[in-house]
Amino acid sequence: MSKAHRSGPRRTRFAVAAALGAAIGTVLLSAGCAEKSDYPAKAVKVIVPFGPGGPSDVNARLIAEHAKAQFPKGIAITNVPGGSATTGTYQGVSSEPDGYTWIYGGTSELSSVLHTVEAPYTMDSYRLVLKVGNMPTVLLVKKDPRWPTLAAFIDHAKANPGAVKVGTPGDASFNRLMGEQLAAAAGINLVMVPFNGNAAVVQGLLGGHIQAGLVNSPDARAHVKDGSEIAGLAVFSAKRVASIPTIPTTREQGVDLVGTISHYIAVPKQTPDAVVAAIEKRLKPVLADPAYVKAAEAIAFEADVQDAAVARSELTRWYETAGTLYGKLGMLKKKQ
Amino acid sequence: MGIWHDLLFGFSVALQPENLLAAFLGALVGTVVGVLPGLGPAGAIAILLPITFGMNAPTALVMLAGIYYGSMYGGSITSILVRVPGEAASVVTSLDGYQMARQGRAGPALAIAALASWVAGTLGVLALTLVAPSLARFALAFGPPEQLCLAALALLTLPTVTGSSVAKAYGLAALGVLIATVGQDPTGGLVRFAPAAVPGLSRGIDFVPVVMGLYGVAEVLRTAEEWMGRSRTDKTDMMAVPRLSRLWPDRDDLRRSAGPTGRGAVIGFLVGLLPGPGNIVSTYISYVLERRLSKQPDEFGRGAVEGVAGPEAANNAATAGQLVPLLALGIPFSSITGLLLGGIMLHGIVPGPRLMSDHPELFWGLIASMYVGNVVLLVLNLPLVGLFARISLLRPNLLAPVVLVFCVIGAFSLNNSVFDVVVLMVAGVVGYLLHKAGYEPAPLVLGMIVGPLLEASLTQTGLILDGQWSAMLQRPLSAALLGLMLVAVLWPLSRWLLRLLLVREPAR
Numbered sequence: 119m120s121k122a123h124r125s126g127p128r129r130t131r132f133a134v135a136a137a138l139g140a141a142i143g144t145v146l147l148s149a150g151c152a153e154k155s156d157y158p159a160k161a162v163k164v165i166v167p168f169g170p171g172g173p174s175d176v177n178a179r180l181i182a183e184h185a186k187a188q189f190p191k192g193i194a195i196t197n198v199p200g201g202s203a204t205t206g207t208y209q210g211v212s213s214e215p216d217g218y219t220w221i222y223g224g225t226s227e228l229s230s231v232l233h234t235v236e237a238p239y240t241m242d243s244y245r246l247v248l249k250v251g252n253m254p255t256v257l258l259v260k261k262d263p264r265w266p267t268l269a270a271f272i273d274h275a276k277a278n279p280g281a282v283k284v285g286t287p288g289d290a291s292f293n294r295l296m297g298e299q300l301a302a303a304a305g306i307n308l309v310m311v312p313f314n315g316n317a318a319v320v321q322g323l324l325g326g327h328i329q330a331g332l333v334n335s336p337d338a339r340a341h342v343k344d345g346s347e348i349a350g351l352a353v354f355s356a357k358r359v360a361s362i363p364t365i366p367t368t369r370e371q372g373v374d375l376v377g378t379i380s381h382y383i384a385v386p387k388q389t390p391d392a393v394v395a396a397i398e399k400r401l402k403p404v405l406a407d408p409a410y411v412k413a414a415e416a417i418a419f420e421a422d423v424q425d426a427a428v429a430r431s432e433l434t435r436w437y438e439t440a441g442t443l444y445g446k447l448g449m450l451k452k453k454q
Numbered sequence: 455m456g457i458w459h460d461l462l463f464g465f466s467v468a469l470q471p472e473n474l475l476a477a478f479l480g481a482l483v484g485t486v487v488g489v490l491p492g493l494g495p496a497g498a499i500a501i502l503l504p505i506t507f508g509m510n511a512p513t514a515l516v517m518l519a520g521i522y523y524g525s526m527y528g529g530s531i532t533s534i535l536v537r538v539p540g541e542a543a544s545v546v547t548s549l550d551g552y553q554m555a556r557q558g559r560a561g562p563a564l565a566i567a568a569l570a571s572w573v574a575g576t577l578g579v580l581a582l583t584l585v586a587p588s589l590a591r592f593a594l595a596f597g598p599p600e601q602l603c604l605a606a607l608a609l610l611t612l613p614t615v616t617g618s619s620v621a622k623a624y625g626l627a628a629l630g631v632l633i634a635t636v637g638q639d640p641t642g643g644l645v646r647f648a649p650a651a652v653p654g655l656s657r658g659i660d661f662v663p664v665v666m667g668l669y670g671v672a673e674v675l676r677t678a679e680e681w682m683g684r685s686r687t688d689k690t691d692m693m694a695v696p697r698l699s700r701l702w703p704d705r706d707d708l709r710r711s712a713g714p715t716g717r718g719a720v721i722g723f724l725v726g727l728l729p730g731p732g733n734i735v736s737t738y739i740s741y742v743l744e745r746r747l748s749k750q751p752d753e754f755g756r757g758a759v760e761g762v763a764g765p766e767a768a769n770n771a772a773t774a775g776q777l778v779p780l781l782a783l784g785i786p787f788s789s790i791t792g793l794l795l796g797g798i799m800l801h802g803i804v805p806g807p808r809l810m811s812d813h814p815e816l817f818w819g820l821i822a823s824m825y826v827g828n829v830v831l832l833v834l835n836l837p838l839v840g841l842f843a844r845i846s847l848l849r850p851n852l853l854a855p856v857v858l859v860f861c862v863i864g865a866f867s868l869n870n871s872v873f874d875v876v877v878l879m880v881a882g883v884v885g886y887l888l889h890k891a892g893y894e895p896a897p898l899v900l901g902m903i904v905g906p907l908l909e910a911s912l913t914q915t916g917l918i919l920d921g922q923w924s925a926m927l928q929r930p931l932s933a934a935l936l937g938l939m940l941v942a943v944l945w946p947l948s949r950w951l952l953r954l955l956l957v958r959e960p961a962r
Contacts, residue, residue: 289642309918321594449644
């Protein structure tokens with residue numbers, strides 16, 4: 119003991135530092151390892167910011183159903199609807215950042231809705247894990263020999279400014295903004311009529327009260343089967359959607375405008391890198407599972423897995439575009 | 455021949471053990487949900503929808519639909535016994551049902567409600583079986599301009615539901631419409647009248663806590679006032695009433711209920727077909743109609759059995775009517791059928807106009823199960839009449855706190871939000887004050903329910919017709935509805951003028 123003393127304070131200090139360092143290192147390492155190997159140690163709660171039965175809810179449940187091997191403790195879907203989906207999203211971003219609460223969020227509630235609705239979170243309140251897929255906007259019309267194609271439809275609208283009424287699922291909805299962009303790109307005057315959701319748009323279309331409607335692919339799919347009175351003129355995506363292959367894309371018809379509501383998995387901002395990586399590693403094979411992809415296709419949801427960086431840039435770009443569009447429409451929320 | 459063959463096939467699906475069990479469970483859960491204030495059919499279906507993920511599609515749909523029409527049976531029970539409508543479609547039932555219970559006729563009121571529900575429910579399904587596809591086309595003709603006329607017509611003719619002061623009734627209906635404008639506008643645009651200082655307001659004011667407050671809490675407050683205002687001996691008096699005169703409806707009750715039930719079934723089915731909250735609005739129409747047709751209109755509001763039979767028949771037939779557009783076209787016209795659509799989508803089936811040919815087991819299985827489910831509900835409800843009727847014998851000082859607790863739990867459970875409890879309490883105080891001032895709050899509820907429809911269709915009509923409101927006259931349906939409105943305004947006016955002239959002549 120006295121020897122040790124004599125051997126000098128310097129060595130002792132070094133030993134202590136080394137021990138401390140090792141200890142901290144071990145703790146850190148083991149913590150890292152624990153998160154990597156132990157995750158998921160319990161069931162994951164996924165917040166869907168919509169009520170049950172809609173495309174978001176159904177798709178989240180399909181993922182949970184096909185994730186049983188990768189998440190043996192289970193994935194529980196919790197529906198928290200309301201406030202243009204901001205209520206559930208906020209509950210998600212403000213939950214414990216331990217990787218056991220995810221947000222199953224769509225394009226609107228993760229970005230553009232923040233322009234129009236007073237919400238207690240921003241785009242910096244969450245971090246993205248993965249992009250799940252798309253449900254592109256589709257232009258539906260009541261079948262009419264005067265407009266068999268998008269080009270003919272645009273010509274008709276050009277010749278009769280203001281005569282074409284286009285139903286949208288809501289005044290501030292994603293599809294309304296797509297409609298405004300289409301009108302601007304084609305130099306036509308379309309009257310946007312807001313309805314309460316996609317189904318109501320189809321209802322107005324079938325009754326002949328509006329000439330066209332902008333809905334998302336799941337609602338388009340049910341009503342454009344052969345023999346229907348409704349036709350799909352264009353799907354706003356780069357390539358055709360597998361479940362509605364007869365509807366040509368906008369680009370095929372010379373209109374360079376694509377847009378889709380996409381779904382993403384997000385977690386609270388403070389979730390550690392290792393946990394996010396663990397989720398990503400386990401979730402990726404689930405989303406690539408052909409059985410899942412096929413089940414999603416049945417509801418016209420297009421699997422399109424992208425990593426967090428791509429997802430973030432998509433959302434940021436849409437946030438900016440939507441801000442400009444809402445600004446032109448005078449719909450931006452008042453600064454407080 | 456074809457239809458009967460299809461229906462027989464439907465029964466072969468509906469009578470499979472698991473589907474039979476699903477119909478029974480759905481009916482049972484529906485009854486319970488209807489009884490409990492707060493949690494309505496929409497909430498219950500939303501909660502149970504995920505559970506059906508593991509079932510077959512027909513089984514799931516049979517159960518979810520069972521919850522819906524089952525809740526229409528259960529909703530009347532608390533309306534009659536304690537004046538707390540279990541859901542908005544039984545507000546009107548409470549007007550006369552509760553008075554019947556206070557006169558010791560809770561048994562007949564409950565039994566008539568169950569019987570009328572069964573008859574109308576079955577008639578509604580029969581109509582659904584026979585004429586679904588053709589009627590669905592007709593329902594589609596009701597676009598935004600027609601919906602606007604319907605909403606306006608409802609607000610013009612239905613507030614006088616109780617026959618009290620016209621000014622009071624329309625004032626309350628207008629207030630209801632105003633309350634409905636708080637929060638996000640119905641076509642998903644901007645949030646109105648919701649200062650940031652009151653965070654709950656941005657979601658709007660839900661009519662469920664308002665209904666529970668205006669009726670349930672207000673009644674509790676009235677009971678408490680009466681209780682505390684009495685001396686000790688009087689209190690024993692108050693506890694002694696009412697006595698059950700008899701448990702079952704007599705021949706006279708049944709005779710008087712037959713007409714209202716039949717008419718209620720027709721009204722319910724037709725109004726249920728149209729876009730909007732048909733199951734609620736149809737109860738008001740039925741009540742107003744029965745009061746007009748009655749030889750003793752003064753009895754309404756004082757325990758007229760017709761006022762129970764008609765509306766209860768209407769709301770049950772309306773559930774069948776609301777299924778028509780869903781099954782024939784794949785389009786939900788109301789929020790609850792929207793949830794049922796979700797229940798089907800959960801199984802990878804996206805219902806469209808070809809549901810009947812693509813998935814006959816779903817279409818005919820559901821229809822057949824509704825015949826079965828309505829019988830189940832009758833069997834379930836009639837034996838309970840005796841038990842439930844005894845609730846009306848409970849001492850008010852014991853019953854009132856229980857009602858209050860159930861109302862608070864019910865309001866909180868809607869969104870797990872204290873804000874809804876505050877709404878409940880405010881509505882309770884308002885309801886109490888309204889009663890003191892001689893107002894009956896039913897028109898306010900009507901205004902809150904029709905308001906969003908009025909607002910949305912007004913916006914849409916303006917856009918569709920380019921602001922040319924006269925174009926409504928060129929659409930046959932909206933023109934006809936406008937004509938009806940004119941008659942509704944001129945008829946009482948001309949009668950009033952006529953009476954003025956006639957009274958003046960012979961009097962002097």
